[in-house]
Amino acid sequence: MAMTMYDLTGAEDARRFSPYCWRTKMALAHKGLAVETIPWRFTETDRLPAGKKTVPTLIDGDTVIGDSWEIADYLDRMYPGKPLLHGRSERGLAKFLTAWTESVVHPALTRLVVLDIYKHVAEKDRAYFRASREARVGTTLEAFTADTEANVAAFQKTVHPLRITLRSQDYLGGDAPSYGDYIVFGAFMWARSISPVQLLAADDPIAAWRSRLLAAFDGLAGKAAGYPV
Amino acid sequence: MAMTMYDLTGAEDARRFSPYCWRTKMALAHKGLAVETIPWRFTETDRLPAGKKTVPTLIDGDTVIGDSWEIADYLDRMYPGKPLLHGRSERGLAKFLTAWTESVVHPALTRLVVLDIYKHVAEKDRAYFRASREARVGTTLEAFTADTEANVAAFQKTVHPLRITLRSQDYLGGDAPSYGDYIVFGAFMWARSISPVQLLAADDPIAAWRSRLLAAFDGLAGKAAGYPV
Numbered sequence: 001m002a003m004t005m006y007d008l009t010g011a012e013d014a015r016r017f018s019p020y021c022w023r024t025k026m027a028l029a030h031k032g033l034a035v036e037t038i039p040w041r042f043t044e045t046d047r048l049p050a051g052k053k054t055v056p057t058l059i060d061g062d063t064v065i066g067d068s069w070e071i072a073d074y075l076d077r078m079y080p081g082k083p084l085l086h087g088r089s090e091r092g093l094a095k096f097l098t099a100w101t102e103s104v105v106h107p108a109l110t111r112l113v114v115l116d117i118y119k120h121v122a123e124k125d126r127a128y129f130r131a132s133r134e135a136r137v138g139t140t141l142e143a144f145t146a147d148t149e150a151n152v153a154a155f156q157k158t159v160h161p162l163r164i165t166l167r168s169q170d171y172l173g174g175d176a177p178s179y180g181d182y183i184v185f186g187a188f189m190w191a192r193s194i195s196p197v198q199l200l201a202a203d204d205p206i207a208a209w210r211s212r213l214l215a216a217f218d219g220l221a222g223k224a225a226g227y228p229v
Numbered sequence: 230m231a232m233t234m235y236d237l238t239g240a241e242d243a244r245r246f247s248p249y250c251w252r253t254k255m256a257l258a259h260k261g262l263a264v265e266t267i268p269w270r271f272t273e274t275d276r277l278p279a280g281k282k283t284v285p286t287l288i289d290g291d292t293v294i295g296d297s298w299e300i301a302d303y304l305d306r307m308y309p310g311k312p313l314l315h316g317r318s319e320r321g322l323a324k325f326l327t328a329w330t331e332s333v334v335h336p337a338l339t340r341l342v343v344l345d346i347y348k349h350v351a352e353k354d355r356a357y358f359r360a361s362r363e364a365r366v367g368t369t370l371e372a373f374t375a376d377t378e379a380n381v382a383a384f385q386k387t388v389h390p391l392r393i394t395l396r397s398q399d400y401l402g403g404d405a406p407s408y409g410d411y412i413v414f415g416a417f418m419w420a421r422s423i424s425p426v427q428l429l430a431a432d433d434p435i436a437a438w439r440s441r442l443l444a445a446f447d448g449l450a451g452k453a454a455g456y457p458v
């Protein structure tokens with residue numbers, strides 16, 4: 001029997017626009033599973049089965065699920081013989097994490113640590129370092145890093161997707177660290193090695209994750225020369 | 230024989246601060262492989278073996294690799310019996326992609342499409358939709374979406390990590406789509422279903438990826454009601 005799914009629409013039945021419903025429709029197609037969609041509108045909460053409040057809501061026999069992430073997990077668990085939604089994609093997704101780290105996190109950290117790097121590099125490297133970095137940022141290192149408070153706030157906003165993720169799992173890799181964790185952790189080690197700036201509030205889930213990685217492998221990173229954070 | 234790795238440092242040998250070198254040191258520890266690190270400074274390019282120009286540079290017997298991503302691939306390929314760096318982390322990393330999509334991409338798109346959604350929702354949903362969304366954004370839907378050109382530019386900047394990723398692989402999952410692809414693609418379907426705004430330049434690698442997913446599963450998404458993009 002085909003599954004049934006409540007699917008957000010507007011004035012026209014055919015115009016289905018929910019990004020979450022699209023995740024689930026693509027996921028069902030990925031697995032080759034048929035689904036019958038039922039158009040549903042914002043204010044029709046009472047029409048959803050089993051007290052669900054949001055779409056997609058999927059009905060598969062006696063099972064009713066009202067969250068796209070949980071639906072994906074359910075489909076991979078119940079239909080493991082069909083192509084896995086979370087199949088061997090770890091290297092590809094780690095590549096995205098690399099792009100995010102280097103194009104978003106590193107630039108935000110540079111605002112905080114680049115002057116500290118200058119102060120720590122070898123005497124013979126200083127002229128090269130200042131000239132190359134000032135050309136890149138278009139001002140003096142001192143001016144670029146002047147407003148620490150604003151730069152910390154901007155950094156903390158930048159890493160918000162990391163924070164959300166680490167609220168529900170211990171590592172980016174899930175239950176255990178993977179290379180994706182080390183990609184992002186490298187950025188925190190960069191800062192820690194060179195700068196006394198406090199990047200995170202003590203109760204930030206990112207701080208707890210950082211502590212776990214500082215302690216990993218007999219404290220490989222935590223024992224390295226750096227500033228206590 | 231232990232591997233050797235050139236590792237960036239500053240005035241003090243012990244202070245190792247390169248985020249890329251930290252990725253590789255954590256990766257080697259993850260696999261339980263011993264490494265001897267050689268301190269290296271910015272201007273010592275001539276000291277690196279095999280014409281390499283950047284650190285980490287790893288030497289393993291006759292092999293010399295000068296890029297942290299390639300080193301991770303090499304380690305998983307050459308030492309598959311040791312814990313994999315890209316081991317079963319796909320679900321965890323997809324969770325990060327979810328957090329990024331919902332906290333970064335969706336808000337940037339909302340600026341572009343929320344008034345169009347209002348225009349397309351059923352008559353009975355309009356009052357609810359306007360009131361709830363205007364409370365969320367703190368102004369009228371018209372004012373919130375007024376500057377399309379600036380909002381498109383901001384959106385295109387927001388998705389830059391996606392663009393970088395898709396320059397080197399066809400899907401976020403790598404060679405084939407995974408649930409991570411559908412998470413992000415859902416955002417593009419949201420916009421396409423409801424709004425005529427052109428989000429991407431024709432030569433953007435993201436546009437090519439979107440076209441591949443619009444065509445997938447016999448055009449499931451591409452044939453759905455929406456605006457041509």
